[in-house]
Structure formats: C-alpha cells, structure tokens
Amino acid sequence: MIKALLLLIVLVNGLYAVRFVLDFLKHRKEAWAEPGSNFLLALWGALCFFLSTFGISDFALSTVLYRARKLVSDKKLPGTLNTQCAIPVAVMALAYISSITVEPKTLILLIVAQMAGAYIGPRFVVRLPAATIRTFMGIGLCLAAAFILAGKFNLVPSGGDATGLEGGKLILAVVLLALYGALNNVGIGSYAPTMATVYALGVNPAVAFPIMMGACTFSVPMGAMEFVRLGEYGRKITFFSSLFGIVGVLAAVYIVKSLNLSMLQWVVAAVVLYAGATMLFERAKGSEAA
Structure with missing residues (x-):
C-alpha cells in the first residue's frame, strides 16, 4: 500500500509539473519580467x-x-500560493512516507479522511462564522501545547511512540482529520491540529508529518493545475519556489529524522503553540477592526 501511495504521489504531481513547465516555457518572457529579485526568490x-x-x-x-x-x-x-507549494509538498510527502515508520492502514485512512473533509466540508463549514471557529481552534491549540509541555515536565502522562492507531482511537482520528480538512476552507491550516491530535492519541509525533504532507500532496496539485490553465499565478515565484523549495524541504526532513523523540516533542509544542496564538491574535485584530 505504501509503494502504491508513493507511486500515486509521483504520478499526480508529475502531471502538475509537466503542465507548469510547458506553461512557463510558453510564457518565459513574461515570467522573467515579473517583479522580484532572482536571489531573493531563491x-x-x-x-x-x-x-x-x-x-x-x-x-x-x-x-x-x-x-x-x-x-x-x-x-x-x-493561485501563486497553491502553485508554488505543489512540488515542495510532494517532496515532503515522499521523504516522510518513505523514511518514517507509519502503520499503513492508519496513514491511508487519515489521508483519505482529510481529503474527504476538504472536498465535502465547504458546504457545511461556510455556514459557520470563520472568526468563531478560529477562536475555538486557537484556544484548543494553546491548550494542546500546554498539555504537551506539561508532559515534558512530568506533570501529566506524556505522548507515546506508537506508529499507528486502532479501534476507537482510529475512528476518532478519522473524524477529526476530516474536520481539519474541512476547516482548511476557512483558512485554518491542518498541520498544527494534526500534530496535536496524533500526539494526544499516544502516537509518535513524527507520524504526524507523513499524514499532514500526504493529505496535502493530493489536494494541492489538483487546484494548482487549474490556476496554471487559467494563467492566474506568479510564474517566476513558482519557478524559484519549486526549485529551491526542494532544498529547504530536504534540509528540514534530515533534521526531523535525526531528532530524538524528546526533541521532537519540543518542536511539536512550539508549532502548535505558535498556530494557536496566531489564530487568537488574528481574531483579536479582527474584533478591533470591527
């Protein structure tokens, strides 16, 4: 199943890459004339x-x-935000899924759940006030970060090192990942909630990475291809991000793989706390503006 998943990632993102390259070559003069220093963009x-x-x-x-x-x-x-990240995210997914041990059933089900949430969710999520969702998510993530830190200081039981989920925990994770996929449609990223959920359910925090990247690497290129077809994106930015983003991804993947579990828990706590605080800050800013 893992090999089939990796092959599918290559095929889907390979199709996007071909379409982008053909479009870039066709409009290369306009692309190089777009604003931005080549060095800065790289x-x-x-x-x-x-x-x-x-x-x-x-x-x-x-x-x-x-x-x-x-x-x-x-x-x-x-369009630019979507097209620039398709190739780097594919590299993330390939690197994490092939190098971090994850129980295949858990990986496949959670990826499918998040994709399904992203596809089906909009018809329900758009009816909810984005500001209210952001407030509750921000509070939840800050509490999750506090929980992780409490475990680091031996105040509560710490996260486990399992590579997969079973029974009720797996069902709960599927439901939550579908919800996170739906919340992407109101601008709430799924990375930090996925990290917090995986950790809270007793799974090795590293397992969150292939799950997060695996879900994104299928949904992003589909939308990116449409932006390329319409020409509604920054070609020059996408070129440099696609090329040099791979360098950044590989450097970060090496660090994540080389971190021990204890250090990785600090990384997860920092990311989750950052995401939660950012959501609450944006909510406060929105209230002030209103």
Whole structure:
C-alpha cells in the first residue's frame, strides 16, 4: 500500500509539473519580467519551505512577503500560493512516507479522511462564522501545547511512540482529520491540529508529518493545475519556489529524522503553540477592526 501511495504521489504531481513547465516555457518572457529579485526568490523558496516542513504555514508567510514587496497582485495571490507549494509538498510527502515508520492502514485512512473533509466540508463549514471557529481552534491549540509541555515536565502522562492507531482511537482520528480538512476552507491550516491530535492519541509525533504532507500532496496539485490553465499565478515565484523549495524541504526532513523523540516533542509544542496564538491574535485584530 505504501509503494502504491508513493507511486500515486509521483504520478499526480508529475502531471502538475509537466503542465507548469510547458506553461512557463510558453510564457518565459513574461515570467522573467515579473517583479522580484532572482536571489531573493531563491532564498525565500528555500527558507519558506524549510519552515513549512516543520508545520509552519507557507501560505501565511508568503502572503506577508509577497504583499509587502508587491511581488504579485492580489488577484493572482491565491493561485501563486497553491502553485508554488505543489512540488515542495510532494517532496515532503515522499521523504516522510518513505523514511518514517507509519502503520499503513492508519496513514491511508487519515489521508483519505482529510481529503474527504476538504472536498465535502465547504458546504457545511461556510455556514459557520470563520472568526468563531478560529477562536475555538486557537484556544484548543494553546491548550494542546500546554498539555504537551506539561508532559515534558512530568506533570501529566506524556505522548507515546506508537506508529499507528486502532479501534476507537482510529475512528476518532478519522473524524477529526476530516474536520481539519474541512476547516482548511476557512483558512485554518491542518498541520498544527494534526500534530496535536496524533500526539494526544499516544502516537509518535513524527507520524504526524507523513499524514499532514500526504493529505496535502493530493489536494494541492489538483487546484494548482487549474490556476496554471487559467494563467492566474506568479510564474517566476513558482519557478524559484519549486526549485529551491526542494532544498529547504530536504534540509528540514534530515533534521526531523535525526531528532530524538524528546526533541521532537519540543518542536511539536512550539508549532502548535505558535498556530494557536496566531489564530487568537488574528481574531483579536479582527474584533478591533470591527
């Protein structure tokens, strides 16, 4: 099953890569004329996806930089965010799934659950106030980070080192991952909640990485191909991010694989706390503006 999954990742993202390359070559003059220093874009591609490999949102980071430097219009920003991350995320998924031991049934079911949530969820999620969801998610993630830190200081039982889930825990994880996939549609990333869930259910925190990347690597290229077809994306940014993002991903994957469980728990706590605090800060900013 794992080999079949890896092959499917290569096929889906390979199709996207071919379409992007053909479009880039067709419009190469316009692409090189787009704003942005080649050195800056190369450096940013490596740094952005180095951080993204640890679960820090490349969408959020890139939005801040691209708008501040006026590298791409707001109209083309959503397309650029999707097209720039397709190849780096595929490399993340291939590296983590092939190098981190995960029980195949758990991996496949959780990837499918998150993809299903992302597909079916919008018709339900869009009816809910995004600000309210963000508030509850922010509080939940901060509490999850506190739980992880309490375990590190031996105040509560710490997370386990299992490579898969069974029975009620697996069913709960499937339901939650489907919910996280749905919440992606209101701008709430699934990386940090997935980390917190996997940890809380007693699984090795490293297992969260192939699950997170595996789900994203199927959903992202499908949307990215549509943006390429429409030409609604930054070609130059996507070129440099696709190329140098791989360098950042491989560097980060090596670090994650070489960290022991204790150090990885600190990384998970930091990412989850960052995500929760960011959501609460955005909610407070929105209330202030209103």
